[in-house]
Amino acid sequence: MADSIANGEYTLESVNARAKCEYDFDNNFVYDDNVADTIITLAIDVLGLPKEPLLEMIGEYYLTYLEKRGFDEMLRNLGHNVLEFLQNLDSVHVLIRRDYPDMVAPSFRCDEDSSSDRMVLHYYSKREGLHSIVKGLTVEAAKKFYTMQLEMSVVSIETIKVSEENGFREHVTFDVTAKKIKEQIIEEGPPTFIAQTKKHSEKQILKEDVEAVKQKLEQIRLQLGENALPLNRKTSVQARWKIAAKITAMHRGFVPNYPETLAINPRMFIEMFPYHVIFDNEMKVVQSGIKIQMLMPSIRSRQAVLSDFFQVRWPSCVDLNYENIGRFVLCPFILEFRRDAMEREWNDRPALQLKGQMFLLRDRGFYAYMASPAAHCWADLENRKLKLSDIPMWDVTRDFLVANLEYRKCIETNVRASLSGSQTDGRRISVSGARRGSLGDEAAIRDRISRLQSEAEKERRKNEALYSAFLPKDAIDLVNGGLVPYGDFQPQVTALFCDVVKFLPIVAKSSPQDVIGMLDAMYTTFDKITRVHDTYRVESIGDAYLVIAGTGNQKEHHAERVANTALGMLLAARNIKAPPDNISVTLRIGIHTGSLVTGVLGNRLPRFVVMGETTVVASKLESHSEPGKIHVSPTTQTILKDKGYQFEARGKIDLRGYGPLETYFLVKNDLFSDEELIGRSHGNQEVTYINEGKVEATFAKQNKVHPLTTSPPSGGASRQLTGESEDTIIEFKK
Structure with a gap:
């Protein structure tokens, strides 16, 4: 085994040869899961290692691999501690989903009562038997980013169903404890902290902090009554002391001030957060933002069910139900509007998606989905007939769109410089340098760029016209994206x-x-x-x-x-x-x-x-x-x-x-x-x-045909066709 590890290149080459795989893997290519399973099985045989330690080593290396691929800054800044690191891992998968659109990403969630040094981790994955990789990666990240030593043990492994189609996940529960690798030596004498043993998580909680919490809780009791205090649920002094210590630990010595009543009324709330939805444990919508109501008026009904108006795009291969939201609550949710629930003018536009976060409202068991439109560039807005005013001013999506515009301007500057023959060495051309050029030269450059853009647009239109002569529209979209549609069976x-x-x-x-x-x-x-x-x-x-x-x-x-x-x-x-x-x-x-x-x-x-x-x-x-x-x-x-x-x-x-x-x-x-x-x-x-x-009333009822004298239901599936001006377009509605 030692010789095999020492000669790593030769060992990997022999494993790939036995697996009948290429030696050089393409980082941008998606390989079948069976390839990884075969290589792992052969590596265990060649190295003579048990499966679990080998997978843990793979997890440790995978963190290094991600850092080399440019994810180091993101990984280092995911959270202040291991708990926050794990709770934000799902965000990394959302960012890379555009590179790997068919990826069914794993998901991570910690129990609500977890703390920075003791947590229960839930891991969901479509791929079975790889949880040891998660263990190796997490332990290595804790060492590298937080100087913490983790002890992880598997509590349970089960298979759950989260979707009717391709929806089985392996659910692994880890018990995780963490401690500082380099701990401070506590001198003998009067205790500075509440507990100075390694056993207690409150060892770094100052007495002064706990006293401040107790004073604040006493103030709440006098103002709101005994029932407002969580401490009253415990009878012993020791239990109450631990609750106060835990509150202090959660807020790092900071005591929050909770208002007696909210200063915002419901009308202002739905206007300030125009793309939010609140629903109960039966998935019935109890509240929605004003923009969502404008796009889907029927969501205002008291019987509106969330799944009738949205479908899940991320996490992938997951049904939209109450249980799955609890399982993947820390994962960013991307919901897509259902066309049949929207106004008719949306039938010929690209689907609108919202990206946001689910929050559990513990008092009543409701979930609040706080989101904003998923727009990556200005074309995403224009294709959907949306404007910047449809996005709240506080929404960071506006900043992304402005950054996209700045990027395009930078590209235009580089193109202009390359056409003029100047050397920029990757730097943006300064304003003063641009002013020194003659107006005639600048006009010639602009004219040349304009001609090139016009010629490129003409060629693009010719290609689209040529494709439309012998391909359906949905096939044209795939071909323009560099894909060739495979054969498909049409039942009728x-x-x-x-x-x-x-x-x-x-x-x-x-x-x-x-x-x-x-x-x-x-x-x-x-x-x-x-x-x-x-x-x-x-x-x-x-x-x-x-x-x-x-x-x-x-x-x-x-x-x-x-x-x-x-x-x-x-x-x-x-x-x-x-x-x-x-x-x-x-x-x-x-x-x-x-x-x-x-x-x-x-x-x-x-x-x-x-x-x-x-x-x-x-x-x-x-x-x-x-x-x-x-x-x-x-x-x-x-x-x-x-x-x-x-x-x-x-x-x-x-x-x-x-x-x-x-x-x-x-x-x-x-x-x-x-x-x-x-x-x-x-x-x-x-x-x-x-x-x-x-038609007769019986036939109209059976086939959902609506008379011309009445308005069709919201979201009727019709598609406006483009033809010559004298053509009359015949629309079909559900």
């Missing part, structure tokens, strides 16, 4: 397959220019109709046109949206002329609803693809359709019936590979005019969800 989508009747004879009789002109007019018109009904064109080869709905973020009403797209395409085809006879184009359309597999293929030129029987059946229905008609499968017809659509029975047809199938022709939608289906409205009046206010 609706597919439309369309082609032009007698397309090959048209091609044979017409010039290439006329054929391309016809297809261009057809695709331009059909693309506009897909934007109106929020469907997506997957592919177009020749005269074939494939449309789907029900993937990505817009999964609702997919059958209705595809059906309306098909009706709009038939109507629009009347105005598209086919060469050489200049007659209207005739279409054949097939529609089917079922499951699909979707994904993006390729890195250099990503393409969105769909695979599955749904598109195959839609294609077969199109080929078996009649000219100028929409051929619908029984699955789609079942979804659309009783929703204002007219059908004509086609009868049974024999689809090769599927056998006899009862099919239908979709004739029309009684609830929408032809102009509305192709995206033109009368008098520029907005067109909303097709069946609003035009």
Whole structure:
């Protein structure tokens, strides 16, 4: 074992070789937990060490590793003692979560009655069996930062469930005692402190401090009565003395002055803290800040439940309930507003998140969540239509935004200096130095920067336009972020397959220019109709046109949206002329609803693809359709019936590979005019969800359809689509 430790590099290389891992690990790469488990198991075998001591050594080194990675200043200043250090460790994980967004971080919490030299530590982790690493790290941090020697012993280990999905945690409870490594020698004589034995935590509490506490408690008794004193819960003099000593220890000799009543009234409180929520042990909201009420008016209800308005983003993989808040109370909580609970204008904005802390209100068992909007840069505000005035002046978020602006100005200065050819050696260009340059030179530099920025913006827009031609919006966001979406199973989508009747004879009789002109007019018109009904064109080869709905973020009403797209395409085809006879184009359309597999293929030129029987059946229905008609499968017809659509029975047809199938022709939608289906409205009046206010009461109640004469419920899930100015956008609401 000694030889293995002495030849550390060789030993590590041999362990990695046996584990089939690379020798040089990338600090920015996230490795599977099985890799660490394999390396630890092999290291135990090679070194001949028991598992627990080895993990403790790993924990000791991990603290040194974090210091080398630039976290030394933060770790040194987490708290005044070991207790405060442990209670603030969760904040470190929040700061690095942007680098590791999928990390399920461990959490640390000490019991309320813990003190700086005696504490009970609760450790929660998704990874089992690594609590000895925590022990090694904590002991090393106590030595290095606080010159304290810790004794840590495991009291209990259990597995608890904190979430329905990926929500099991190992809960380890440590008993921790601490003492100074270099203790002062107490001289013989009259006692200076209350207790001078190592056994008592009150050994550094002066008698004068305790007497001051007793005098203050006597003053409280005279003013508020006997029941206001915690000392009255104890009967013996010794127990009362210990309570007074503990109060002094908690405040380091300082005696706080608690007011008899609060000087602030409830109205001022919710205005001063506009992003706070107070809730009871049943998670019912009893109080909320004024900004939260403005964003979610329904939270003012007495029956409002916190989980109906927020979802937890941090700590990750944790359900929002009363028990979990108690377990992770020292962890910063990031709560995200639920879109269906917010005002309608938030449906097309990025989700708003709050970052804050949970406080236990011991008198009634309530929790108070004191928070502020999570904004890292000015773009975070602008994208959410927020202003600086929406953040309280006392909120440090304002300072972060100003610091972000200063950083951008510094970058601009460095870019300007590099473009002008000057050398700054990493220093900011001084104001006096800038004044010495000629105005002509400065104007030329500004003009060059402006041109470069304009050209970069043009290229960015070109890339986005190119991507939008063959990728859905949610896939574009991932690709722009440097990611390629993996394949995804879509349980229910609706597919439309369309082609032009007698397309090959048209091609044979017409010039290439006329054929391309016809297809261009057809695709331009059909693309506009897909934007109106929020469907997506997957592919177009020749005269074939494939449309789907029900993937990505817009999964609702997919059958209705595809059906309306098909009706709009038939109507629009009347105005598209086919060469050489200049007659209207005739279409054949097939529609089917079922499951699909979707994904993006390729890195250099990503393409969105769909695979599955749904598109195959839609294609077969199109080929078996009649000219100028929409051929619908029984699955789609079942979804659309009783929703204002007219059908004509086609009868049974024999689809090769599927056998006899009862099919239908979709004739029309009684609830929408032809102009509305192709995206033109009368008098520029907005067109909303097709069946609003035009269906029977029973159907409206079952499907949550609201009439046009009434306002929709707060937070209706609609998404405004962008199209050309003459397009009428059709919105779907829950």
